[in-house]
Amino acid sequence: MAALDRLTECLSKLPGIGRRSAERMAVRLVAEPDGVLRELRAALDEAAATVRCCARCGGITTADRDPCRLCSSGDRADGTLCIVEQPNDILLIERSGGYRGRYHALHGKISPGRGEGPDALRIETLLRRVRAEGFTEAILALSTDMEGEATAGYLAELLRKEGLRVSRLAHGLPAGSGIVYSDPVTLARAIQGRVEA
Amino acid sequence: MAALDRLTECLSKLPGIGRRSAERMAVRLVAEPDGVLRELRAALDEAAATVRCCARCGGITTADRDPCRLCSSGDRADGTLCIVEQPNDILLIERSGGYRGRYHALHGKISPGRGEGPDALRIETLLRRVRAEGFTEAILALSTDMEGEATAGYLAELLRKEGLRVSRLAHGLPAGSGIVYSDPVTLARAIQGRVEA
Numbered sequence: 001m002a003a004l005d006r007l008t009e010c011l012s013k014l015p016g017i018g019r020r021s022a023e024r025m026a027v028r029l030v031a032e033p034d035g036v037l038r039e040l041r042a043a044l045d046e047a048a049a050t051v052r053c054c055a056r057c058g059g060i061t062t063a064d065r066d067p068c069r070l071c072s073s074g075d076r077a078d079g080t081l082c083i084v085e086q087p088n089d090i091l092l093i094e095r096s097g098g099y100r101g102r103y104h105a106l107h108g109k110i111s112p113g114r115g116e117g118p119d120a121l122r123i124e125t126l127l128r129r130v131r132a133e134g135f136t137e138a139i140l141a142l143s144t145d146m147e148g149e150a151t152a153g154y155l156a157e158l159l160r161k162e163g164l165r166v167s168r169l170a171h172g173l174p175a176g177s178g179i180v181y182s183d184p185v186t187l188a189r190a191i192q193g194r195v196e197a
Numbered sequence: 198m199a200a201l202d203r204l205t206e207c208l209s210k211l212p213g214i215g216r217r218s219a220e221r222m223a224v225r226l227v228a229e230p231d232g233v234l235r236e237l238r239a240a241l242d243e244a245a246a247t248v249r250c251c252a253r254c255g256g257i258t259t260a261d262r263d264p265c266r267l268c269s270s271g272d273r274a275d276g277t278l279c280i281v282e283q284p285n286d287i288l289l290i291e292r293s294g295g296y297r298g299r300y301h302a303l304h305g306k307i308s309p310g311r312g313e314g315p316d317a318l319r320i321e322t323l324l325r326r327v328r329a330e331g332f333t334e335a336i337l338a339l340s341t342d343m344e345g346e347a348t349a350g351y352l353a354e355l356l357r358k359e360g361l362r363v364s365r366l367a368h369g370l371p372a373g374s375g376i377v378y379s380d381p382v383t384l385a386r387a388i389q390g391r392v393e394a
Contacts, residue, residue: 001248001257001259003240003243003244003246003247003248003259004244004248004257006240006243006244007237007240007241007243007244009240010233010236010237010240011237013233013236014221014222014225014226014233015221015222015225016218016221016222017218017222020378021213021214023285023288024211024212024213024283024285025211025212025213025214026244027257027283027284027285027288028211028212028283029211029241029244030244030245030248030249030250030257031250031257031283031284031304033245033248033249036207036210036211037241037244037245038245039207039210040207040208040241041238041241041242041245043200043203043204043206043207044204044226044234044237044238044241045238046200046203046204047200047201047203047204047223047226047227047230047234048227048230048234048235048238049200050200051198051200051201051227051230052227052230053227053228058228060198060201060224060227060228061198062198062200086221086224086225086228087224087228088220088221088224091220091224107228
């Protein structure tokens, strides 16, 4: 069943999808060739035709709007740049309502294990923007895993050399949770980063 | 971003995929329109053209082989029918090496919460097969969650009326789970130790 294997292989390349989930998805798709498979093909065609990544920030935009709404808005704070890994991180931060500046999506993180160094990321574009758009502060909103930490360390050094103030998201307890649910590393960081009550 | 929303919506219909995973997958796809998106479209086209569900057992087969390899093989025990929910459950049981009879995939389970009664399943085909192919034993290899138990209870009654001996997989499967999460050894033992339903 080579075609099923290829579909499984392809789905398992998507973020968060392991081999067995991919197989389950593939089988569901072929079990309903006139249902969800046809629907997915149409949705992919439509998305390929109309959705793009913004050439400036790397976030999601439509084919007829590049730079994107967030890059071209006159209503955002110009001095601050929030750097994220993936385009959908921008959507999540926008929904939080906690940020009003500009964005830059790297499309990945430094991952020596998978042979992905800084060259695979949108860092050249980042430096070009930093020089052209006059940012004074960069916020690194990256993963707190080892690869995210390595990427943050690399970028912090690079951006400080460009004269920017560089900060990172606070580590701490999630809202609506208690210390009983927290792991030791998070807890240690929350104590370190304590704020006046 | 209507196209992105539709793609997300479509992916979230696949088994095991929640809203946020679907969004992450959709964004990754549109972020690489010439990479993984194009690849997935090609894989879907190929699968749609070449992969089918076997009209007899409901398992996966190729367009040029219906009934499937397992249904048409002379090398399988003819008296025993193993009834599963999804086509990929057949692949998992085959990999376990613990079973040599025939299969029947229901393509679902009774799920009153989602408005899916017995009519939505391949039960009519099942009864036709039971009468035509002379099975003497049915093994119900269904999920151990409430919907799977309800389906098993319903089928056990139905199949006993047809004169079949009906058994279910032995415990070994964790409660509230399905065979899709089980490893081959556990699965083989569960088949061996099946008990009267």
